[in-house]
Amino acid sequence: MSADAASLASSPEAAAGGSAPRAPTPLYAPPPPGHAPLRVLLVVPPQVPDWLLAFARLAASDPWVELAVLPVADARAPQVASVAADLRRYVAIDRARGRDAHRDDPLTPVAIAGGEDIGCARALEAGTTIEATCDAARAMRPGLILLLGPAAWAEVLAPVAMSGCWWVDAGLADARHGGLSLLRPMLARDSATPLALELAYADGRVAGLGTSWGATEDSFRVQRERALRKLPALLLRALRRLAADGTSLPARRDACLRLAPAAPGFAAGARVLLRATVRHLRKRLRKAGPQEPWRLALRRDPVPLDPERPVVGASTVAAAERGHFWADPCLAEDAGRRLLFVEEFPEGPGKGVIACLELDDDDHPRRLGIALEEPVHLSYPLPFRWQDAWYMTVESGAARRVALYRADDFPMRWTRVADLIVDRTCVDPTLHRHQDRWYLFANVSESGGSTWDELFLFVADSPLGPFHPHPANPIVSDVRCARSAGRLFHHRGRLVRPAQNCGPSYGAEIAFREVEELSETRYAERTLGRLAPWASGMDGCHTYTATAGLEVLDARDRSRRG
Secondary structure (H helix, E strand, O other), X not given: OOHHHHHHHOOHHHHHOOOOOOOOOOOOOOOOOOOOOEEEEEEEOOEEEHHHHXXXXXXXOOOOEEEEEEEEOOOOOOOOOOOOHHHHHHHHHHHHHOHHHHHHOOOOEEEOOOOHHHOEOOOEOOOOOHHHHHHHHHHOOOOEEEEOOOHHHHHHHHHHOOOOEEEEOHHHOOOOOOOHHHHHHHHHOOOEEEEEEEEEOOOOOEEEEEEEEEEOOOOHHHHHHHXXXXXXXXXXXXXXXXXXXXXXXXXXXXXXEEEOOOOOOOOHHHHHHHHHHHHHHHHHHHHOOOOOOEEEXXXXXXXXXXXXXXXXXXXXXEOOOOOXXXXXXXXXXXXXXXXXXXXXXXXXXXXXXXXXXXXXXXXXEEEEEEEEOOOOOOXXXXXXXXXXXXXXXXXXXXXXXXXXXXXXXOOOEEEEEEEEEEOOOEEEEEEEEEOOEEEEEEEEOOOOOOOOOEEEEEEEOOOOOOOEEOOOOOOEEEOXXXXXXOOOEEEOOEEEEEEEXXXXXXXXXXXXXXXXXXXXXXXXXXXXXXXOOOOOOEEEOOOEEEEOOEEEEEEEEHHHOO
């Protein structure tokens, strides 16, 4: 045991399993010393869409941005001008089905005036001229103005700020008919929906600001809510790039801040109602019977799966005792023993624990017992050996941390020795050592969106930390390949990261991604191939682990559903 590990293991909070309040682990690299933040001024009415208030609160604590808010009584949020009658009817029906769900809608108007936590200035009263508004804005010396108000104001306000004025489009402001471009993937039966933020200039030029892909839903209300929850983080990322001079934009110009347009097309309301209803019924049928009926598939072959053309072929099935399921397998070898750590969870209500299985010479598992249990749900165990000791990370998102455990008596007794990420809901944390540096991959929901969509990377000198955010964060923004699906591994000289495709459904298939660049400053990856469910009755697979001659996957068994 290292001295650092000993001190962490003996600390009162590690021994008690709790932790003192700490600041959340930052998700982004800080600005360099002496770098002046970008001063952003929000010119808004007294009420704004909920997502814009969330953005203001997120930006207020960001070191790249200095935020100020100028409420103007005469500013009015724009409304979508024209919507086809059948589309209006569909939106009304879908909204009615949601009952009170509109309270969580990011486009719901909320009060912003008087918010001391976001640097809100004294509101300008009704009747204030645009010239007076310009004078008030100029006194705040902004680098960029974000306007929620009449588009004509943007041209007047643009010369006040070096980076001009971005005025918010009606599609991001109208509580009833905003976000209609998000209907297109529902109509096209695409499994993933892009939230693509862009600037549109009067001369026709369009500048992309960022895109995040999420799962396509069977309700426009849910589709819009889940997509726009990511909007505050997406906009703030664009402002960080602007602050770092990484975005080339015309100076002192006005531009429309909008979602990339995607016209729903003819009879969109009737078509999306029909397709949404069919999709909803299919989901209900898939969910009938026991939930999450996961089991293990063991593949014995001297030739491992080819990530470009993965074919499982013959495999044997291992299932937990009746009333329980096994998922998230991870193999470990120690002193001639082949051990398999899994998430074990009950059928119905309950929480997951980490169980340990031992494989005999014929690959038959024998359950040794529960290796790790906490008050919260645990899953996704990843044991590894370092400095003559065994360590393990697990997913414990409900505890809002990524914890590191050390084995006191491998494989069945573990002690929490460090918290690698704190005050963040992270899923499927994956540690990987590369060129004497430790990289921690973890999915994080930054501003309320799904944890399936965004993959973040953290770097440290030791698996004990401290871990610092990678400058390329988030390294993946795509529900089809963001969430990790097991340890990184090498195949024919390539470093491969197994990932989940959660577009069609949670854990629908595995995407094998080649890591093309991995360093303290750069990251890049691409898809090599995909492993879909390979046997009749399966409708999902989402974890891959391997040792010499043996590979283990988990599989969702549709045949056990009602």
